[in-house]
Amino acid sequence: NSNRFPGSFATVTVLLAPPKGPRHPTHPKPRLIPICSPPSTPPRPVHRVNLSPMASAASSSSSSSQPVRVVLRVRPLLPSEASSAAVPPCVCLIGDHPGGEVTVQLKDQHTSRSECYKVDAYFGKEDRVSDVFDQEVSALIPGIFEGINATVFAYGATGSGKTYTMQGSEDLPGLIPLSVATILARCTGTWCSVEISYYEVYMERCYDLLEPKAKEIMALDDKFGNLQLKGLAWVPVRSMEEFQEVYSIGVQRRKAAHTGLNDVSSRSHAVLSIRVSNDTVKGKLNLIDLAGNEDNRRACNEGIRLQESSKINSSLFALSNVISALKKNESRVPYRESRLTRILQDSLGGNSRAVMIACLNPVVYQEAVHTLSMAARSGHMVTNMASASKEHTPKVKVDMEAKLQLWLESRGKTKSTQRMNGLLSPTGWRTPSSMSHMKQPLSARVSGRAKAMDQDGAKIKKVLFDSAVHTTAENTTRPSSRDEVKTTKKEVPPSLTPCKEDKSESPLRKALSPIPSNMMTPCNVNCPPSLELKTPIGACHIVEKNPDGTPLDKFNALGSNLKESLIQQYLEFLNVANK
Numbered sequence: 001n002s003n004r005f006p007g008s009f010a011t012v013t014v015l016l017a018p019p020k021g022p023r024h025p026t027h028p029k030p031r032l033i034p035i036c037s038p039p040s041t042p043p044r045p046v047h048r049v050n051l052s053p054m055a056s057a058a059s060s061s062s063s064s065s066q067p068v069r070v071v072l073r074v075r076p077l078l079p080s081e082a083s084s085a086a087v088p089p090c091v092c093l094i095g096d097h098p099g100g101e102v103t104v105q106l107k108d109q110h111t112s113r114s115e116c117y118k119v120d121a122y123f124g125k126e127d128r129v130s131d132v133f134d135q136e137v138s139a140l141i142p143g144i145f146e147g148i149n150a151t152v153f154a155y156g157a158t159g160s161g162k163t164y165t166m167q168g169s170e171d172l173p174g175l176i177p178l179s180v181a182t183i184l185a186r187c188t189g190t191w192c193s194v195e196i197s198y199y200e201v202y203m204e205r206c207y208d209l210l211e212p213k214a215k216e217i218m219a220l221d222d223k224f225g226n227l228q229l230k231g232l233a234w235v236p237v238r239s240m241e242e243f244q245e246v247y248s249i250g251v252q253r254r255k256a257a258h259t260g261l262n263d264v265s266s267r268s269h270a271v272l273s274i275r276v277s278n279d280t281v282k283g284k285l286n287l288i289d290l291a292g293n294e295d296n297r298r299a300c301n302e303g304i305r306l307q308e309s310s311k312i313n314s315s316l317f318a319l320s321n322v323i324s325a326l327k328k329n330e331s332r333v334p335y336r337e338s339r340l341t342r343i344l345q346d347s348l349g350g351n352s353r354a355v356m357i358a359c360l361n362p363v364v365y366q367e368a369v370h371t372l373s374m375a376a377r378s379g380h381m382v383t384n385m386a387s388a389s390k391e392h393t394p395k396v397k398v399d400m401e402a403k404l405q406l407w408l409e410s411r412g413k414t415k416s417t418q419r420m421n422g423l424l425s426p427t428g429w430r431t432p433s434s435m436s437h438m439k440q441p442l443s444a445r446v447s448g449r450a451k452a453m454d455q456d457g458a459k460i461k462k463v464l465f466d467s468a469v470h471t472t473a474e475n476t477t478r479p480s481s482r483d484e485v486k487t488t489k490k491e492v493p494p495s496l497t498p499c500k501e502d503k504s505e506s507p508l509r510k511a512l513s514p515i516p517s518n519m520m521t522p523c524n525v526n527c528p529p530s531l532e533l534k535t536p537i538g539a540c541h542i543v544e545k546n547p548d549g550t551p552l553d554k555f556n557a558l559g560s561n562l563k564e565s566l567i568q569q570y571l572e573f574l575n576v577a578n579k
């Protein structure tokens, strides 16, 4: 960690005047912890409808009535990403709404796939951390003094700017120092006292970062069922100097490592809690720098990095479940799914307030989709945009068959591979007799389903990947290449549509897009998986009668339940393959 903190912080003072040079110095990893005076710069009126004084009031009131606000922060390109400078960013602001929400569009330059999302606010590469503070965080602070807990967390893929936003840099203090400075200023001349704790959740265990040797903390249930961190140190701070001294030591103890995607990647979720108390009231502000969501294929993680990553991703998924439940006002909020969410139980939900800052790297489309899918699950999704016009739609060549085969082989599923190859012949379809297992009781079928997945996957693969499937219902001419997948809506038979509510995007396109394992697409939300396959008597009959029919004919001949089930299982199969 030594390269994160090259200087001594006890003697450094950074005032919060706007820097004279470029607002976003592009030094590789500014992890210095600033000392700052309370923020004084006014919010900059950009990108948001609620920046005018009137709208600003509306914003505060909307923030106080919402349990969770979701705001987007897009970082600028880094020098190392200069090669991407020619490519337009994958995210852009396309509109704002009277209620204060904004719509952003994510666009994949390679496939012209695009989606729109609604978020509560948008901060672009020109916006400073102090803008985020002024517009989103400062409004939470008065509530802390009235006993209303609040949580601000930075969420996003690795390298998307979470630590930069929460911790800040030497020149541009992050939300943590800005919040402490504001709280301390508010306490001046009152009887309020301020204490901080700082801990990390690493591989589902909690470590106190303010204690020497980052002592592990016992997590115990209290009588209300909330998790309490027994033995967590609370250190009183009376000035920014005191805070900086304590905090900088904790920051150096936090686990970080070099990964394929970030030179200094946080490997734990770090929670800084600021507790304000007077005789009668205690309020708490949690400022959380979450570890980054990681795509292990891109990060090339192995060994311990892979284990860390899997814990990180699963706890982020648990957090997204909690946020989603809170946003939807569900009666059951799944706090118990991870250590992180259990610890935050008293600060998420109830009368507490939360701001999720979704951080985006402007060049990685799939990461952006993944991050914003959390917002989508919280009811923020607007719509999938119609595909670009046909002449602009590139033909995507996806050799999914080879990928699938490779995956099966890498898992030692040579039998499945053979079976898959066998199924490429017209006779590879199940005969009615091979469907006899469908007559078993449902429970037996469900328990045997995992085993059957390979077979089903192969069968679905045959239906979807055979070139003939990609011809239109009207025009059954086969394309020249079996792997060529056209992405226009017209080319998918209407009977393939798994989600009746969402017809704007072809299901085949969805099926062929990377589907992160923990990403809940609107399709997943709308269509509960159908576990029961129904015996397609008529279908099997037709297949037998017409062994040379195209796979499209065969598919169309199946019963609608079976078709939907195949699609669903195909999607599930792809998810497994993605993992």
Ligand SMILES: Nc1ncnc2c1ncn2[C@@H]1O[C@H](COP(=O)(O)OP(=O)(O)OP(=O)(O)O)[C@@H](O)[C@H]1O
Binding pocket: 024, 025, 026, 027, 028, 029, 030, 074, 075, 076, 078, 156, 157, 158, 159, 160, 161, 162, 163, 164, 165, 262, 264, 265, 266, 267, 290, 291, 292, 293, 359
């Ligand atoms: N708004 C910004 N302006 C300039 N540089 C930025 C900005 N946001 C992030 N960066 C730079 O991008 C790089 C990655 O940022 P950071 O370490 O904060 O990502 P992260 O999301 O915390 O990653 P991880 O989850 O791996 O810890 C750093 O070099 C940081 O300085």
